[in-house]
Each structure stands twice: as structure tokens, then as C-alpha cells.
Amino acid sequence: MTVSPNPVKSSTYLEAVKHRRTVYGVTDNVSVSDDRIIEIVNEVIQTLPSSWNMQSTRILVTLGKEHKKFWDAVIAAAKPYILEQQSQEDWKRNEDRFQSFRAAYGTISVFEDHTAIEKLHEKFSKFPLTVFEGFAEHSNAMHQITLWTALELEGLGASLQHSHFVPGVEDGIRSAFDIPSTWSVKAEIVFGALSGERPTAPGKEPVSNTVKIFK
Numbered sequence: 155m156t157v158s159p160n161p162v163k164s165s166t167y168l169e170a171v172k173h174r175r176t177v178y179g180v181t182d183n184v185s186v187s188d189d190r191i192i193e194i195v196n197e198v199i200q201t202l203p204s205s206w207n208m209q210s211t212r213i214l215v216t217l218g219k220e221h222k223k224f225w226d227a228v229i230a231a232a233k234p235y236i237l238e239q240q241s242q243e244d245w246k247r248n249e250d251r252f253q254s255f256r257a258a259y260g261t262i263s264v265f266e267d268h269t270a271i272e273k274l275h276e277k278f279s280k281f282p283l284t285v286f287e288g289f290a291e292h293s294n295a296m297h298q299i300t301l302w303t304a305l306e307l308e309g310l311g312a313s314l315q316h317s318h319f320v321p322g323v324e325d326g327i328r329s330a331f332d333i334p335s336t337w338s339v340k341a342e343i344v345f346g347a348l349s350g351e352r353p354t355a356p357g358k359e360p361v362s363n364t365v366k367i368f369k
């Protein structure tokens with residue numbers, strides 16, 4: 155049997171992994187085409203693994219004016235809750251943050267479809283549903299990091315957001331983009347053109363505290 159060489163070196167892959175950063179303050183003046191962004195999303199969802207191949211991840215891509223509409227929906231849904239439950243200062247802080255995301259070019263929202271999770275649970279009902287919900291979260295996070303990294307390898311800046319944690323925001327996104335009620339959003343990846351230097355990597359715990367090796 156001949157062993158074919160791996161098409162990509164692990165060092166190349168790790169360089170890509172290390173390139174990804176949380177980048178804020180991005181703009182909508184991007185030079186990457188919509189087609190390329192959509193191609194990345196399609197390749198990622200067609201490639202990433204899921205528990206027993208359940209494929210419960212769903213993705214909403216909003217670009218250009220649809221991205222602005224996305225953040226207008228977030229702002230409209232978050233404002234009454236934050237003003238009522240928190241304070242004017244909290245709203246001002248949040249509004250500035252939401253407006254900085256709105257100034258970007260695109261948002262990729264990554265959902266899980268509960269229908270697909272329940273379908274797999276029916277097949278393996280001796281395990282609790284929470285097992286499959288957990289696996290769905292794992293697979294969803296794999297999609298998130300891959301999309302985030304791929305966008306930055308295109309020269310864009312991106313950050314991972316969870317604006318749907320504000321009550322009412324998830325429903326606002328659902329109604330603005332006709333999202334089925336069985337889809338629940340896990341994260342929003344906001345991306346656009348860099349407006350300055352890329353940030354440097356944050357410090358990490360020494361591996362002696364975080365890795366155990368026996369050999």
C-alpha cells in the first residue's frame with residue numbers, strides 16, 4: 155500500500171490557528187467578495203464534524219445592508235430590556251458596542267436546530283437528550299472557530315459575539331430573518347476590514363499548569 159503525503163503540513167495548519175485573533179473596530183470597506191465569504195461558509199458547513207454526523211448546525215449569513223439590518227434588529231430588541239432592567243449608562247455602553255458591530259461588513263450567526271438533535275436522540279433514546287445537546291454545542295463551536303479563522307486568513311478582522319444573551323434579542327433576529335423557532339443561536343461572528351494593527355496574542359498560562367504528559 156502506498157501512503158499518500160498529507161496535502162497540508164500540521165505546521166501550516168497551526169500557523170493558521172495562531173493567526174486568528176479577536177479584532178474589534180472593523181469597517182465595512184472590505185475587499186473580499188461576497189461570493190468568497192459564502193464559499194467559505196458553505197465549505198465549512200459541508201466539512202465540519204458532528205456527533206454521529208447529526209448535522210444540527212445552521213448558519214445565517216448577513217452581508218452589507220442585511221448586516222446593518224441585523225444589528226438594527228439587535229438594537230431595537232435590546233434597548234427596551236436594558237433601559238427597563240438596567241440603566242441609561244448601561245444602554246449607552248451597549249449601544250456604542252452594538253453600533254461598532256453595525257459598522258462592520260458582515261455577521262455570521264451560528265445556530266443549532268433542535269429538530270436534528272431530537273431526531274438523533276430518538277435513535278439513541280437510552281441516552282439523555284442533554285448528551286446530544288452537549289454534542290451539538292461542541293460541533294457548533296467547531297464551526298465557529300473554523301469560520302472565524304478562515305475569515306481572518308482572508309485578511310479580515312473578526313470577533314465572536316453573544317449579543318443574543320440580552321432577552322428579546324434572539325426573537326428579534328428570528329423575526330427579522332425568518333428563522334425557524336427550532337433554531338437557537340449560539341454565537342455571532344462579526345467581521346470586516348481592519349482599521350488598524352492586528353492585536354497581539356494575549357498571555358497564556360504556562361503549559362506546565364494546563365497540560366499533563368505521560369510517556
Ligand SMILES: Cc1cc2nc3c(=O)[nH]c(=O)nc-3n(C[C@H](O)[C@H](O)[C@H](O)COP(=O)(O)O)c2cc1C
Nearest residue numbers: 174175176177295313314315316317353354355356
Ligand atoms: C467561547 C468564547 C466566547 C466569547 N465571547 C465573546 C463575546 O461575547 N464578546 C467578545 O467581544 N469576545 C468574546 N470572546 C473572545 C475572547 O474574549 C477572546 O477570544 C480572548 O480574550 C482571547 O483573545 P483572542 O481571541 O485574540 O485569542 C469569546 C471567546 C470564546 C472562545
